[in-house]
Amino acid sequence: MREEYAALVRDHPIPKQHVATFLSTNALRGAGNCATSHDGAAHARRHRQQRRWATQVIVTDELARQACTERGLPPPDDVLPMRLLTVPETDIADLGSIIAAALAHSPAARALLADLEREQHVPETAVRDYYDRNQDRFLTPDALRRGVDPFNTVEPSDVHPYEHVEDGISQQLRHAAAHRAFFDWLDQARADVVYAEGYEHPGDPSQPDHEHRH
Structure with missing residues (x-):
């Protein structure tokens, strides 16, 4: 039956249909539309990467659910929604698209992050050091109006x-x-996840079309 699953997370199956539904109802559904009939290979490659990306978001949600259970945290109130919520560009830049999307969509991932925090x-001493090294971030409104250069005196x-x-x-x-x-x-938790072809x-380097973005 494994061929029906996109991934096995500690023997918990992630159905391929779950990934397909996620892709068909979120903002990535039109990402490959720019490919023309003259560039079928690029269109197929983009679709594969979107499918792998969606699988990672769903796998992260399931791993987070299991981690919340192990930590004795209250069960999340909701499941990962099929419709993609807005993910701030700054979060994508800071966290990578997979983790940013998982935290935006998965109540379990957010609960785990809060527990880790x-x-x-x-x-x-670290707080004081940060303050001393980043004076430019703490200028008063008056200093900003006067154009004070925080990198001088x-x-x-x-x-x-x-x-x-x-x-x-x-x-x-x-x-x-x-x-x-x-x-x-997450790096440790997903090490034992088994993926379907x-x-x-x-970003799996064993794949010929891997990407290093996360």
Whole structure:
């Protein structure tokens, strides 16, 4: 029966039809329409990569669901929606398209990320170091209006006091650390996933048309 499945996630099957439905109802459905009859190979390649991409989003959702269960987190209220939600371009640039899409669509992935963030500890020295090295991010509105150059000498009054921004920096650093932990978790969690032919990771170097984008 394995030929009916796009992937097996710890023996949990991801039906090929699930991937096909996801692709047919989300924003990628028209991505290959620019290919003409004179470029059938490019059209087929794009379709394969879209299918592999969609498989990874669905696999990430299933892995996250299993991780939430193992961590004793409340079951997610929803399943991964078939219709693609809007994924901010900045998230795609920062996280890669697969993880950005999974976090946008999968309640389980978001619940896992939040749990990972609660585990992160950022020492005060790291927060202070970030503040000292990124003075340009903490200029006051008045300093910005006057065009103060943060990379030259800056008066103390031109920068928000450390005590006023410490909590925000700490939260930002915990958030970044949680994303790194999520990346590490996903790399390990999907190592044992078994894929059907044509549904492998789009960046799998064993595939002749692999891509390095995630």
